[in-house]
Amino acid sequence: MNLRKGAKVWVEDKNLAWVAAEITDFRGKQVQLQTATGKTVLALPEKLCLRDADEEEEHGGVDDMTKLTYLNEPGVLYNLERRYALNDIYTYTGSILIAVNPFTKLPHLYNVHMMEQYRGAPFGELSPHVFAVADVSYRAMMNEGRSQSILVSGESGAGKTETTKLIMQYLTFVGGRAAGDDRTVEQQVLESNPLLEAFGNARTVRNDNSSRFGKFVEIQFDANGRISGAAIRTYLLERSRVVQITDPERNYHCFYQLCASGKDAEKYKLGHPSHFYYLNQSKTYELEGVSSAEEYMKTRRAMDIVGISHEDQEAIFRTLAAILHLGNIEFSPGREHDSSVIKDQKSTFHMQMAADLFRCDVNLLLATLSTRTIQTREGSIVKALDCNAAMASRDALAKTVYARLFDW
Ligand SMILES: Nc1ncnc2c1ncn2[C@@H]1O[C@H](COP(=O)(O)OP(=O)(O)OP(=O)(O)O)[C@@H](O)[C@H]1O
Numbered sequence: 005m006n007l008r009k010g011a012k013v014w015v016e017d018k019n020l021a022w023v024a025a026e027i028t029d030f031r032g033k034q035v036q037l038q039t040a041t042g043k044t045v046l047a048l049p050e051k052l053c054l055r056d057a058d059e060e061e062e063h064g065g066v067d068d069m070t071k072l073t074y075l076n077e078p079g080v081l082y083n084l085e086r087r088y089a090l091n092d093i094y095t096y097t098g099s100i101l102i103a104v105n106p107f108t109k110l111p112h113l114y115n116v117h118m119m120e121q122y123r124g125a126p127f128g129e130l131s132p133h134v135f136a137v138a139d140v141s142y143r144a145m146m147n148e149g150r151s152q153s154i155l156v157s158g159e160s161g162a163g164k165t166e167t168t169k170l171i172m173q174y175l176t177f178v179g180g181r182a183a184g185d186d187r188t189v190e191q192q193v194l195e196s197n198p199l200l201e202a203f204g205n206a207r208t209v210r211n212d213n214s215s216r217f218g219k220f221v222e223i224q225f226d227a228n229g230r231i232s233g234a235a236i237r238t239y240l241l242e243r244s245r246v247v248q249i250t251d252p253e254r255n256y257h258c259f260y261q262l263c264a265s266g267k268d269a270e271k272y273k274l275g276h277p278s279h280f281y282y283l284n285q286s287k288t289y290e291l292e293g294v295s296s297a298e299e300y301m302k303t304r305r306a307m308d309i310v311g312i313s314h315e316d317q318e319a320i321f322r323t324l325a326a327i328l329h330l331g332n333i334e335f336s337p338g339r340e341h342d343s344s345v346i347k348d349q350k351s352t353f354h355m356q357m358a359a360d361l362f363r364c365d366v367n368l369l370l371a372t373l374s375t376r377t378i379q380t381r382e383g384s385i386v387k388a389l390d391c392n393a394a395m396a397s398r399d400a401l402a403k404t405v406y407a408r409l410f411d412w
Pocket residue numbers: 105106107108109110158159160161162163164165166167211213214215216
């Protein structure tokens with residue numbers, strides 16, 4: 005590193021991560037710096053990063069990081085920060101697109117006009133944009149006749165889900181057929197998003213709409229570049245959330261939607277989420293700016309478009325209601341050692357409801373929760389479970405049913 009007096013560098017800072025500085029002197033193994041925040045500090049040379057000279061810096065940052073003279077961490081962060089201040093949330097690093105979450109709606113960036121602009125435009129000619137990445141892969145597929153992949157990665161809340169939706173929106177734009185019919189393949193592709201989000205997303209401390217699963221979305225095109233089908237594979241849903249949450253997180257959105265659904269909620273003897281143990285472990289029931297009742301309608305509509313029959317839809321919501329009732333079953337110690345019985349009338353009611361909704365025999369459900377069958381060479385032995393073990397099997401059943409429903 006060329007460290008001389010007057011050299012422009014970045015120095016680490018406890019609060020700002022990095023701060024711009026200039027070398028003013030050398031003190032033994034250390035260098036003395038004057039920072040842009042007006043401090044004089046000492047630092048080891050190996051801890052410093054070189055910085056573009058002020059006069060070389062473009063006012064609004066550069067749209068491709070490869071244009072930076074020094075491609076180091078502070079340089080990258082500083083460039084992103086400057087662009088972000090001007091609402092330029094996208095920046096290239098060669099063919100990689102970096103998106104910084106704007107945490108505000110930017111509709112002008114994603115309208116049809118923008119999609120038209122990016123359609124067929126050489127990569128890098130227009131400002132960095134997620135549509136450009138989608139377009140370049142679409143064209144590569146058409147020209148090379150080979151499948152293309154776009155990988156979207158980032159930490160929780162970074163914007164992966166939104167970005168994926170924008171990519172899908174663009175691909176359905178360039179690969180769609182005439183609009184009109186609600187049940188075209190591209191409509192189905194797009195409506196898979198609200199559906200998956202209802203069942204696989206939840207509020208976390210970092211993101212009100214956090215995907216609690218991974219997904220691989222495959223969009224298939226015919227030889228003319230028209231969408232012909234799609235497949236979505238999901239991975240590793242966070243099962244524990246179904247039975248255990250902490251404030252201010254929430255369970256999966258679909259539960260709150262169902263509770264707010266009016267007639268359907270009544271039909272399944274549901275009420276406010278605060279009545280259900282799987283939801284009231286956290287006192288956060290609402291999401292800012294979101295109406296659960298409206299979201300319920302959206303989920304229903306998405307199910308219609310995706311092609312889930314009304315009968316299946318009923319079965320899905322019935323299962324969700326059953327899980328909520330299941331969670332309200334409590335046990336108290338039975339007469340025999342290490343055994344358990346249904347705690348009270350309230351639990352008996354929820355037990356009956358869960359059994360009815362699961363369409364199973366209530367005694368069988370009770371036996372499943374409060375006993376365990378052990379296979380031995382002499383035959384099977386039924387062993388009673390204590391309260392804690394019975395609650396654990398209740399939760400295990402809820403998690404398994406939910407996870408299978410999600411996979412289905
Ligand atoms: N391009 C964007 N424009 C506007 N808002 C955005 C954009 N990207 C993200 N957001 C906002 O940030 C929130 C979080 O983004 P998103 O859910 O996509 O994150 P994520 O990376 O998928 O997180 P997780 O890993 O938790 O699922 C969104 O709900 C949205 O409000």
